[in-house]
Amino acid sequence: MTVATSLHSASPPPIDGIFRALSDPTRRRVVERLNRSPASVSELAQPFDMALPSFIEHLRVLEGCGLVHSEKAGRVRTYRLAPEPLKLAENWLVEQRALWERRLDQFDDYVLKLKEKDK
Amino acid sequence: MTVATSLHSASPPPIDGIFRALSDPTRRRVVERLNRSPASVSELAQPFDMALPSFIEHLRVLEGCGLVHSEKAGRVRTYRLAPEPLKLAENWLVEQRALWERRLDQFDDYVLKLKEKDK
DNA sequence: CCAATACTAAGGTTTTTACCTAAGTAACAT
DNA sequence: ATGTTACTTAGGTAAAAACCTTAGTATTGG
Numbered sequence: 659m660t661v662a663t664s665l666h667s668a669s670p671p672p673i674d675g676i677f678r679a680l681s682d683p684t685r686r687r688v689v690e691r692l693n694r695s696p697a698s699v700s701e702l703a704q705p706f707d708m709a710l711p712s713f714i715e716h717l718r719v720l721e722g723c724g725l726v727h728s729e730k731a732g733r734v735r736t737y738r739l740a741p742e743p744l745k746l747a748e749n750w751l752v753e754q755r756a757l758w759e760r761r762l763d764q765f766d767d768y769v770l771k772l773k774e775k776d777k
Numbered sequence: 778m779t780v781a782t783s784l785h786s787a788s789p790p791p792i793d794g795i796f797r798a799l800s801d802p803t804r805r806r807v808v809e810r811l812n813r814s815p816a817s818v819s820e821l822a823q824p825f826d827m828a829l830p831s832f833i834e835h836l837r838v839l840e841g842c843g844l845v846h847s848e849k850a851g852r853v854r855t856y857r858l859a860p861e862p863l864k865l866a867e868n869w870l871v872e873q874r875a876l877w878e879r880r881l882d883q884f885d886d887y888v889l890k891l892k893e894k895d896k
Numbered sequence: 897c898c899a900a901t902a903c904t905a906a907g908g909t910t911t912t913t914a915c916c917t918a919a920g921t922a923a924c925a926t
Numbered sequence: 927a928t929g930t931t932a933c934t935t936a937g938g939t940a941a942a943a944a945c946c947t948t949a950g951t952a953t954t955g956g
Contacts, residue, residue: 673805673820674800674801674802675800676800677796677797677799678796678800680796680869681793681794681795681796681797681800682793682913682914683793685862685913686792689873690873691894693873693876693877693880695875695880696882698932698933699932699933700931700932700933704855708914708915708916708935709916709917710913710932711915711916711933711934711935711936712902712914712915712916714933714934715914715915716912716914719913726810730933731930732922732923732924732932733921733922733923733924733931733933734923734931734932735932735933735934739877741873741874741877744870744873744874744877745874747870748867748870748874750805750869751863751866751867751870752867753866754809754812754860754863755860755863755867757809757813757842758810758812758858758860758863761812761813761814764837764940786942801943801944817902818902818903818904819901819902819903827944827945827946828945828946828947829902829903829904830903830904830905830946830947831908831945833903833946834943834944834945835944836927838943849903850953851952851953852901852902852903852951852953852954853901853902853903853953854902854951856904865930887913896902
């Protein structure tokens, strides 16, 4: 009986899926919409000129990477945003900027040291 | 003589490409590496178990969406990070969180008003 | 000059993505 | 009970992505 998550990270890191999901404008607009309030499939689909099954696939992608959750009551399925994965992506980006800025600081230091030497 | 950028944003918004580029672990690792310092193609490729042409394609994707710049001197091409597109992606995410948090505040207000009514 | 280095170009395969249409199924309203 | 609504399933196409190998083309060091 083998476990799904092996030591060597068999499953692709979730951040892949999050960025992937956000790379599509339709899906970003859905996220933006759900930021206002939860909504049903048809409410979400309404602004888009797309066959419903195609649109639903986008919802599945969003749910697949954890960006949204849904539950069905009667015949309507309601989607709501799950903010944690957004946070994850944001954190990666913030981290990169932190590193970048630290590097600029190092460069400043370097320039400063050069000036010291000049004296 | 028609112009490339029409009024109706013919070109897909660059943010698509940025998120798309970041959805690949190889490319994210390249960004992380370039955050330390500029580097040549072979330096960048070295940690990856991938045919060079395949790897170079990743670099092209990164450059295509503006995340990195490169220039060739002699036979070596040097890549450096361009932080602005990262900022763009970060801004979108930050904006979403801001909206989300504003919504939570509204909910708090709502709860507060309910309590008021109870009295 | 000549070999090694550092990419680059060309072309091929497999998988994934983004769409579509047509045909379900389940809940609700009358 | 029956039609309408709200999704869902199935299956099909076209283009893009992510790899590969093989064969270039410039530079550069000796």
